[in-house]
Amino acid sequence: MPLARTWSVALLGIEGRLVEIEADLGAGLPGIKLLGLPDPGLREAKDRVKAAVRNSGLSWPERHVTLGLSPANLPKAGSAYDLGIAIAVLTAASVVPADKLSSTALLGELALDGRLRPVRGVLPALLAAQGAGLTRAVVPAESLPEAALVDGMEVGGAACLTEVLAWLREEQSLVAPSARVGEGEPPVPDLADVVGQPEARWALEVAAAGGHHLLLTGPPGIGKTMLARRLPGLLPLLTPAESLEVTAVHSVHGSLAPASPLVRVPPIVAPHHSISVAALIGGGSGLAVPGAISRAHRGVLFLDEACEFGPQRLESLRTALEEGEVRIARQRGVARYPARFQLVLACNPCPCAPARETDCACSPSVRRRYMARLSGPLLDRVDLRVRMRPLTAIANLDGGEPESSETVRLRVLRARERAAHRWAGRGWRHNGEVPGPVLRREFTLPTSVTALLERALSRGSLTARGADRCLRIAWTLGDLAGAARPDSDHVAAALEFRDRRAA
Template sequence: MPLARAWSVALIGIEGRLVEIEADIGAGMPGTKLVGLPDAGVREAKDRVRAAVRNSGEKWPDTHVTLGLSPANLPKVGSGYDLSIAAAVLAASGSVPAAKLLGTVLLGELALDGRVRPVRGVLPALLAARRGGYRRAVVPVESLFEGALVDGIEVAGAERLTEVVAWLRGDRALTAPGPVVEEAAPEVPDLADVIGQPEARWALEVAAAGGHHLLMTGPPGVGKTMLAKRLPGLLPPLSDEEALQVSAVHSVDGSLEPSTPLRRVPPFVAPHHSISVAALVGGGAGLALPGAISKAHRGVLFLDEAAEFGGERLESLRTVLEEGEVRIARARGVVSYPARFQFVLATNPCPCAPPREVDCCCTPNARRRYLSRLSGPLLDRVDLRVRMRPMTAMSVHEGGVPEPTSTVRERVLLARERAAKRWAGRGWQTNAEVPGPALRRDYALPAEVTRLLDRGLDRGAITARGADRCLRIAWTLADLAEADRPDADHVAAALEFRDRRAA
C-alpha cells in the first residue's frame, strides 16, 4: 500500500503549526478523500490538485486516494496546502522520489494549469518551519521576497508545478530569493508645520519619549490631526524582531508589499469612524483575520473624531490597551494577534464645535452626552490628556519659529535610550510598558515626592490605575530632563496631564 508524506504550515493568527500531509493510494474505486478538519477551500484542493497534476504532464492515480492532514483536530483553512498535497500524491504513486520531501515545507496554491499561486502568511509560516527544525521551504515565486526575510532556512521559489517535480527528481534547481529589501524612510510631515499649541507639542514629545497614549481635545482646525500625523516621525525605527512582527501581521493580512517587505518605520493607522468592530479588532468567517489595531502594532493607532466612533468600538479597545494583544474566539478556535500600539485620540469639546468655546450653542446636557461617549474606564487608560487652545493672531507669532521634527526627535531618542538601559534587565523597552507593581515596589519614590499623588488618590481625583500611569509619565519626564529619578515637580506635571478637565 503506497504511502508518502509532505509538510505544510497552518496559521493560527500569526503563529504557525506544522501540518503533515499523508497520501495513501489503495485499492478501490477511483476517488479522492480528504480528512483532517478541512474548510471549504481545503476540501476543493483535491479537484484543483488533480487538474494541476494532469495539466503538468503527470499521471494522477486511477485508484482510491486518501489524504490525511495531521494534527487532525487542527482546523485547516485556505488554499496553501495544494503544493504539498500534490507532492505527497506524486511521491506515493512513485512519480517522484520522496527523499527531498523530508525536512521540507511546501506552501502554495495550484491553478488548474499547474501554476503556483501566492498565498497569505508565507512569512509567519516560514518562521514556524524554522522553529520546527525544517531545513528547506518551497514557496511561490511571488512570495520569495518574504522568504528572503527568514534566516536559517533554505527558501526556494517555483512558478509552476512542473518545476517542483523536476526539482524533486533532481533535474533542476528552483529560484533562489533575492536580497532583502528594507522599507525606505518615508517623508513624514514635519512638526515645524504646526504653529502654536506649545502644550500639545510638549504632550506629543512626552508621548513619543515614553510610549504613552494621548488624548487631544479642542475646536476644529487647531492642529489635532496635524500633530497626530507627525508622531511616527518622532519614534525610533523598529528593531529586527519588531519589524518581523509587523511584517508578519501584514503578511497574514495580504497587504505586504514586495517592494518594501521589511517594515522599519512604525505604522500609522487612522481608521474612519464608520469602521466595524470586526474591522477594528479583527474578525471574519472561520478563523479571524487581523484588524486595524494589529496593523498598528508597534506603531500609532489614531482615532480622529473619537467621540463619533461609538461606544461598542471604543470599549472593545479597553483590554487591548492593557495587554498589548487581542484574542478573538471563534467556533473553530481562539486566535491571538499582537496589538501593542500608541493610542492617540482627537475629539471636539462639543457637537457644534465653534472656533471659540464662548460661542458654543450646545446645552450642558448635549456637551455631557457628547463627551460621555469616551467612557471613564477608557479615558483612565489614556496617559496624557491635553486641551488645545483656539488659534489667535498672537499664538501664531509667539515663541518664534517652531521646532522641527529632527530637533524634537533627538531628545526623544535620548530619553528612550535612558529608559531602555534602565529596564534592560526586565525586558521592557519604554516607560509605558512597566507594570505598576514594579514601579511601586522596585523603583519606589520617596514619600515627599509622591505626596501630591497620594493626596489625589485620597480625594478620588485619580484611580489606582491612574496613579500608576502618573508614575510612568513622571519617569518619562525625568528621562527628558536627564534626571536619574523623578522629583516632586515631575510627579506634579504628570498629575496635571491626568486632569479630567482636559477630556
C-alpha cells in the same frame, strides 16, 4: 510507492503548526477523500489540484486517493496546502522522487493551469517550519521577498507546478532570493509642518518618549490629525525581532508590500469610525483574522473623531490596552494576536464643533453627553490629555521656526535610552510598560515629591490606576530632562496631563 508525505504549515493567529500531508493511493473507484478538519476553501483543493496537475501535462492517478492532514484535530484553513497536496499525490504515484521532501516545507495556492499563486502568512509559516527542524522551503515566486526574511533557511521560489517538479527531479534550480529589500525607511510626515500648538507638541514628545496613550481635544482644523500622524516619526525604529513580529501580523492580514515586505518603521493605523468591532479587534468566521489593533502592534492606533466610534468599539479596546494581546475564541480554535500599541484619540469638544468656542450652540448637558461617550474606565487608561486651542495668528506663533521631527526624535531617543537602561534587567522597553507596583515599591519617590498625588487620591479626583500612570509620566518627564529621578515639578506636570477637564 502508494504512500507519500510532504510538509506544510497551519496558522493559528501568527503561531504556526507543522502539518504532515499524507497521500495514499488505494484500491477502489477513482476519487479523492480529504481528511483533517479542512475548511470550505481547503475542501475545494481537491478540484484545484487535480486540474492543475492535468493542465501541467501530467496524468492524475486513476485510483482512490486518500489525503490526510495531520494533526487531524487541528483546524486547517486556506489554500496554502495546494502545493503540498499535489506533490504528495505525484510522489505517491512515483512521478517525482521523495528525496528532498523530508526537510522541505511547501506553501502555495495552485491555479487551474498549474501556476503558483501567493498566499498569506508566509513569514510566520516559515518561522514555524524552521523551529520544527525543516531546513528548506518552496514558495510562490511572488512571495520570495517575504520568505527571504527568514534567516538560516534555504528558500526557493517557483512560478508554476512544473518548476517544482523539475527541481525535485534535479533538472533545474528554483528562483533564489535576491538581495534583501525593505531596509530603507519609508518617508513619514515631519513635525515641522505643524504650526503652533506648543502644549500639544510637548505632549506628543512625552508620549513618544514614554510610550504613553494620548487624547487630543479641540475644534476641527486645529491640527489634531496632523500631530497624530507625525508620532511614528518620533519613535525609534523597530528592532529586528520587533520587525519580524510586526511583519508577521501584516503577512497574515495580507497587507505587506510585495517588493519591500519588512516593516521597520512603527506602523500607524487609522480606521474610520464606522469600522465594526470584528474589524477593529479581529474576527471573522472559522479562525479569526487580525484586526486594526493588531496591525498597529508596536506602532500607533489613531482614532480620529473618537466620540463617533460608539461605546461598543471603544470599550472593546480596554483589555488590549492593559494586556497587549487579543485572544479571539471561535468554534475552530482560539487565535492570539499581539496588540501592544500606542493609542491616540482625537475628538471635538461638542457635536457642533465650531471654529470658535464662543460660537458653540450646544448646551452644557449636550456637551457633557457628547464627551461622556469616552467612558471613565477608557479615559483612565489614557495617560496624556491635551485641550488644543484655536490659532490666533499665522506667523511667529511660537517665537520661531517649528522644530522638525528629527530634532524632537533625538531627545526622544535619549530619554528612551535612559529608560531602557533603567529597566534593562526586567524586560521593559519604556516607562509606559512598567507596572505601577514596581514604581511604588522599588522606585519609591519621597513623600515631598508625591504630595500632590496623595492629595488628588484623598479628594477622589484620581484613581489608583491614574496615580500609577502619573508616576510613569513623571519618570518620562525626568528622562526628557536628564534627571536621575523625577521631582515634584515633574509630578505636578504629570498630574496636569491627567486633568479630566482637558477631555
